[in-house]
Amino acid sequence: MAAMQESEAKRLRRDSGTGNGAAAGEGEDPALHSPVSGFTTERVLRDSAREKTLFVHGKIDDQEAIVILEKTPIRQDTVDEMLKTSTLKLEMKNDIYSTYQLQAPAHLNEIKTTVICPATEKHVKKYLRQETFLIEESGDDYTAITLPYISSQSFSVQWVYNILEKKAEADRIIFEDPDPNIGFVLLPDFKWDQKQLHDLYLIAIVHRKDRKSLRDLTSDDLPLLKNIQEKGQEAIKKQYGVPPSKLRVYLHYQPSYYHLHVHFTSLEYDAPGSGVERAHLLSDVIQNLQADSQYYSSRTITFPLCADNALLLRFKEAGKL
Structure with a gap:
């Protein structure tokens, strides 16, 4: 089952590589195509440590906007690469137990970002903790x-x-x-x-x-x-x-x-x-x-x-x- 899931995950990643709309041209600066580069934060609507998400209200070019930041799950097919190529900073060690801050390479440390712009008051209310x-x-x-x-x-x-x-x-x-x-x-x-x-x-x-x-x-x-x-x-x-x-x-x-x-x-x-x-x-x-x-x-x-x-x-x- 694990092997099948790993194979499927690789196929999903391959198939979805160009399926989310227009991307920056090859060799171009991605920041030029970033809708959040000019985002100014006004308030955090809601956050969830359990789901590792953050909902932020602000503006992009004077338009109301909501940016949703979500830490993507760790994929099974990247575990070996992550453990071999990441840097570790020791936080605590006690007998057989130790904890670290792991800094993974950028391509293994993605944050899914959803942008709603222009956002209405209805959108703001939807994501506000109430x-x-x-x-x-x-x-x-x-x-x-x-x-x-x-x-x-x-x-x-x-x-x-x-x-x-x-x-x-x-x-x-x-x-x-x-x-x-x-x-x-x-x-x-x-x-x-x-x-x-x-x-x-x-x-x-x-x-x-x-x-x-x-x-x-x-x-x-x-x-x-x-x-x-x-x-x-x-x-x-x-x-x-x-x-x-x-x-x-x-x-x-x-x-x-x-x-x-x-x-x-x-x-x-x-x-x-x-x-x-x-x-x-x-x-x-x-x-x-x-x-x-x-x-x-x-x-x-x-x-x-x-x-x-x-x-x-x-x-x-x-x-x-």
């Missing part, structure tokens, strides 16, 4: 509170349409079913650096534009959901060698954006938002709709909201919190 509350939303609450809120907001999903229309990230798509009713595109999520399998993370985005979330699904959507489940799992097994039994396939509610999409993550990865308060297994969704066509339009669904989320205020005003 108190969280659980909301119990009935079907009537969705109709009376949540749906009007969604309709009144300008939640742009243009970036999703850019993917579907091949205007952006076309080289990152690993599978597509072009059928307008049950089709979708499958591509790696930006949370995954595609250099190891234990944190595998892909997103299936449906071609249909009339399905916002779990609440819109009925038994009429079973062909779509089954198609995503079957072909998505097949594509991942073919591309990465990961079988369906090693995948967690689910939908979020509330979703982070209102265009129906499905998450595929490795069971080994404790992915953000994969907890029971937000994630709904696709297999469960299919079974529920087979038993009751209106299951998700009528049932009470529990989900978390941050303290300054505008939707939380709507529930408070309605006396639901």
